[in-house]
Amino acid sequence: MAARIVGLGQEWAGDDGAGLAVLRSLRAALSTLPHSIVEEWHGPAAHSAGMKMLSPVGRAAVPACCGEASIDLVEAADPTQLVSLLTDGADPVVIIDAVLDQGPAGRVLLIDAGSDPNSTHLLSTHGLGVMEAIELARIAHPKEVAQRIFIVGITIQSANRGGTGLSPAVAAALPIAAAQALKLAESA
Amino acid sequence: MKTIKVDYLARVEGEGALRIRFKGDQVRDVELRIFEPPRFFEAFLRGRSYLEVPDITARICGICPVAYQMSSCAAIEDALGIEVSPTIAALRRLIYCGEWIESHTLHMFFLHAPDFLGYPDAAAMAREHRAMVLRGLAIKKAGNALIRVAGGREIHPVNPRVGGFHSMPPRAAIRELLPELERARDAAFEALEWMAHFPFPDYSCDYELVAVDAGDEYPFIGGRLISNRGLDIAVRDYDSHFEEHQVPHSNALHSRLRQRGAYLCGPLARFNLHFDKLSAAARAAAHRAKIAPPCLNPFKSILVRGVETAFALEEAIALIQAYDASGEPFATAPLRQSIGYGASEAPRGMLYHRYRIDESGLIRDAKIVPPTSQNLRSIEDDLTRLAPRMITMTQPDATKLAEQAVRNYDPCISCATHFLKVTLEEE
Numbered sequence: 160m161a162a163r164i165v166g167l168g169q170e171w172a173g174d175d176g177a178g179l180a181v182l183r184s185l186r187a188a189l190s191t192l193p194h195s196i197v198e199e200w201h202g203p204a205a206h207s208a209g210m211k212m213l214s215p216v217g218r219a220a221v222p223a224c225c226g227e228a229s230i231d232l233v234e235a236a237d238p239t240q241l242v243s244l245l246t247d248g249a250d251p252v253v254i255i256d257a258v259l260d261q262g263p264a265g266r267v268l269l270i271d272a273g274s275d276p277n278s279t280h281l282l283s284t285h286g287l288g289v290m291e292a293i294e295l296a297r298i299a300h301p302k303e304v305a306q307r308i309f310i311v312g313i314t315i316q317s318a319n320r321g322g323t324g325l326s327p328a329v330a331a332a333l334p335i336a337a338a339q340a341l342k343l344a345e346s347a
Numbered sequence: 348m349k350t351i352k353v354d355y356l357a358r359v360e361g362e363g364a365l366r367i368r369f370k371g372d373q374v375r376d377v378e379l380r381i382f383e384p385p386r387f388f389e390a391f392l393r394g395r396s397y398l399e400v401p402d403i404t405a406r407i408c409g410i411c412p413v414a415y416q417m418s419s420c421a422a423i424e425d426a427l428g429i430e431v432s433p434t435i436a437a438l439r440r441l442i443y444c445g446e447w448i449e450s451h452t453l454h455m456f457f458l459h460a461p462d463f464l465g466y467p468d469a470a471a472m473a474r475e476h477r478a479m480v481l482r483g484l485a486i487k488k489a490g491n492a493l494i495r496v497a498g499g500r501e502i503h504p505v506n507p508r509v510g511g512f513h514s515m516p517p518r519a520a521i522r523e524l525l526p527e528l529e530r531a532r533d534a535a536f537e538a539l540e541w542m543a544h545f546p547f548p549d550y551s552c553d554y555e556l557v558a559v560d561a562g563d564e565y566p567f568i569g570g571r572l573i574s575n576r577g578l579d580i581a582v583r584d585y586d587s588h589f590e591e592h593q594v595p596h597s598n599a600l601h602s603r604l605r606q607r608g609a610y611l612c613g614p615l616a617r618f619n620l621h622f623d624k625l626s627a628a629a630r631a632a633a634h635r636a637k638i639a640p641p642c643l644n645p646f647k648s649i650l651v652r653g654v655e656t657a658f659a660l661e662e663a664i665a666l667i668q669a670y671d672a673s674g675e676p677f678a679t680a681p682l683r684q685s686i687g688y689g690a691s692e693a694p695r696g697m698l699y700h701r702y703r704i705d706e707s708g709l710i711r712d713a714k715i716v717p718p719t720s721q722n723l724r725s726i727e728d729d730l731t732r733l734a735p736r737m738i739t740m741t742q743p744d745a746t747k748l749a750e751q752a753v754r755n756y757d758p759c760i761s762c763a764t765h766f767l768k769v770t771l772e773e774e
Contacts, residue, residue: 169406170406170503234502235502237410237453237502239457239484239487240491242484243484243488288468291457291468294470294473295457295469295470295480295484298473298474299473299477299480299481
């Protein structure tokens with residue numbers, strides 16, 4: 160059963176695109192790794208970047224001889240899409256999204272949606288919130304919903320519609336969020 | 348003085364704030380405040396190739412990208428004198444059906460229905476109405492699937508382009524959607540019967556209703572704008588009849604008809620102006636739900652969205668059955684310095700685009716007027732007229748009514764650029 164990482168956001172909405180940016184950085188990093196380089200990621204360079212790859216990941220570029228595990232990388236702009244992404248067999252599912260917050264931007268929040276289903280500090284920039292979508296998936300498909308659902312949130316101060324690119328604080332958080340997302344996706 | 352203030356309006360796309368102030372039993376003022384920074388897309392488009400415009404404008408909104416693509420294509424094709432074939436026009440109508448289906452369904456089931464049934468959110472509603480919520484998810488999935496097959500991707504479709512499409516989807520791939528669309532159509536009619544029993548506040552207003560006119564068809568893309576008060580103009584005459592103005596409390600521009608004032612666009616306008624062009628089954632379903640023109644209660648717009656969703660599914664099925672993948676996927680024309688005008692009916696209402704193009708095909712000037720910004724004045728007017736009822740309500744009930752009234756319009760504050768917090772203050 161494959162793990163899944165979902166990057167949620169709107170591309171040209173400034174910091175609201177943080178989730179997509181993390182996902183694309185993961186896709187770019189993973190798709191170019193040949194088998195021989197994968198082994199080197201276990202070395203000092205990987206640890207200093209905060210990333211630890213326990214097994215080969217990515218859909219398209221990993222030879223079958225590398226190992227058993229695989230991670231599905233999906234972009235989404237609408238939280239209602241999460242309902243099908245959470246109920247088609249993928250487990251665990253890690254959702255990366257921007258989170259409106261009064262505090263400093265660029266903090267990375269890790270939320271176990273299984274143990275904190277009513278997390279109220281997640282103010283979504285979308286009409287239907289991420290937590291609401293997760294709850295809908297549980298109610299609609301209780302037997303099929305993924306057992307392990309995690310949220311990696313990057314705090315932002317505004318969605319900045321019409322803005323391109325990320326603010327410096329949010330951009331700096333991308334590698335940390337990516338590393339955490341991978342760690343959660345690979346959790347047993 | 349009592350003021351109604353909601354700090355964060357949930358269940359609308361984007362962010363915004365509402366403040367209503369009373370003195371005694373009189374409404375002093377109503378302000379729908381938009382806090383977001385001004386949208387930069389109009390400026391961002393300057394210097395870009397005309398071919399990039401549909402892809403760029405599609406990113407203004409994650410819920411209605413097709414509307415932006417279609418309005419922008421219409422405007423650029425108008426500028427360059429490009430005429431699309433009936434096959435391309437039919438495929439555009441098909442992909443637009445997909446957008447209405449998924450956008451309306453998202454709003455009806457997950458943003459607005461909880462208001463009528465007294466739930467704080469869709470998840471709470473789903474615990475007691477699971478079967479109906481499952482229908483909503485299935486209907487939305489069908490709409491998304493249609494956009495994916497016709498448009499190449501569910502979010503920000505990549506297939507539409509100026510002059511048509513990059514490629515015509517294979518007939519077999521399109522026809523594979525039929526079973527799912529047929530099930531969704533049946534679910535949509537059932538959902539409308541469910542919503543018909545919602546408790547609707549007794550309220551109506553004599554709006555001026557404005558919509559695109561597309562001849563004999565229920566409108567998605569068309570060349571004229573009409574109203575219930577005699578407006579009948581070519582889209583290119585929009586700027587002579589409509590104007591935008593800045594209000595102090597909002598970053599979004601308010602629209603009005605010159606010398607007439609506020610107007611309303613969206614499903615209620617389309618329903619009242621083009622009812623006879625709906626399919627027979629959709630009209631019959633509307634009658635069973637006890638709505639028919641004139642329908643001027645904005646709280647019943649959820650029913651109108653239900654009728655339009657069922658119609659869009661029927662229309663999609665008919666278009667797929669007649670679908671012909673042959674012919675050139677797009678039309679072209681020589682570049683020329685020109686100005687073009689285009690309008691289409693986004694799920695939320697009429698979306699107007701205007702572009703000035705130079706001899707090299709670069710955009711020199713752009714104007715984009717989303718439906719939500721056109722409706723902002725009507726939203727404030729509704730709240731002003733509803734405010735006397737709120738004075739006699741408890742604070743929580745008054746807040747709920749105010750929020751529900753705003754959600755009547757399914758406002759996409761992202762498209763209108765500019766987020767809602769509703770604030771109640773008592774002095």
